[in-house]
Amino acid sequence: MAGADLIDVHCHGVYPGDLGLGSFEAWLPGAAAPGTTLFDSPTGFALRRWCPPLLGLEPHCPPARYLARRRELGAYEATRLLLRGMDVAAYVMDTGEPGDLTPPKELAATTGAPVLETVRLEPLAQQVADTSGTVDGFLANLAEAVHGAALGVAGFSCAGGRAFRADGCAGREEDVGDARPPGPVEVRRAAATWLGDRAVGSRPEDPVLLRHLRWHAVATGLPLLLRHPSGGDGPRAAESFLRATTGLGTDVILLPGRCHERAAAHLAAELPHVYVGVGGDPSRVLARTPFGKVLYASGADGLPELAVTSAREFLADLGRLVDGRVRAGEWSTGDGHRVTSLVTAENARRLFPSAGRPEVGPAEVGPSWVRR
Secondary structure, eight states: OOSOOEEEEEEOOBOOSOOOHHHHHHTSSSOOOTTOOTTSSHHHHHHHHHSGGGGTOOTTOOHHHHHHHHHHHOHHHHHHHHHHTSOEEEEEEEOOOOSSOOOHHHHHHHHSSOEEEEEEHHHHHHHHHHTOOSHHHHHHHHHHHHHHHTTTOSEEEEEOOOOBOTTSOBOOTTOOTTSSOOOHHHHHHHHHHHHHHOOTTOOOOOHHHHHHHHHHHHHHTSOEEEEEOTTSOOGGGGHHHHHHTTTSSOOEEEEEOGGGHHHHHHHHHHOTTEEEEESSOTHHHHTTSOGGGEEEOOOOOBOHHHHHHHHHHHHHHHHHHHHHHHHTTSSOHHHHHHHHHIIIIIHHHHHOGGGOOOSSOOOOSSGGGSOO
């Protein structure tokens, strides 16, 4: 692959079918005001800049023309051209999202790049619950499912959770009740309550069961990705769990929403086994975190265009940051190359060795990374 050697440690599959204007726009992030369109948004403008040339069109072409070209090529060919036109050397796919999205093997065939799998723990527990008749059967089958999955995947992902006091009441972020693995009686009680009340297909939200799932994942030794959406609890809510897992051999990757990036950066800086994945401008995290702790994580879901725009913007932002530091004399050119190599791929390869080695040399420093 030409250009930067980039590894995406958190993405999802893509929708395999053709899409009309309305169904395509429904996959774009955000909500448009009545009478407006999401193509008039930062993501929409980035999509119109970077994606049309990969399908043989001029940059910034009208959305209707772009989608017509997409349908002309067919969903598979358009996805192949978009993803093979990127500078991504490997993907780590979270397979927990519902819907008819491409599985890892199909995405690998489309991209021509390795695609590793991380299993989301909540839907795994849901699947086990749907086929288990008793509480004891559920708990035994859940342990078997997690450790069986560990034999064939690259890691696990789970909601980051929040701190809870020992009495089960929601606590402040500095509470430490969430540090310990829950005991058998506590887990059995929580499982019985959930199984008794749940509808078929529902996922666990009880903090005791989520904590039980996270500790099962830690026991496998594989990397654990903790998701913290922008509107939910931040990484500080999982701080006691992160401290309790220090030295156990499991690396934890925090996936914060933008408003939680500072907290995630501080935790990654302080705890040796904690990393932070970012899909947007990495400058806020790189200002607070050792460079060996930062990873690229697009979170792209559904549209291959979202993977393209995320990668382009990440590389452009990283290029501007590095180029600015080098030009100002704060970093040497060699320092810039080193930071670039770590953040784009080398950190990911330490955590996911099967992501493979690059076929080309390190990326150049500066905005010239981004193909024009």
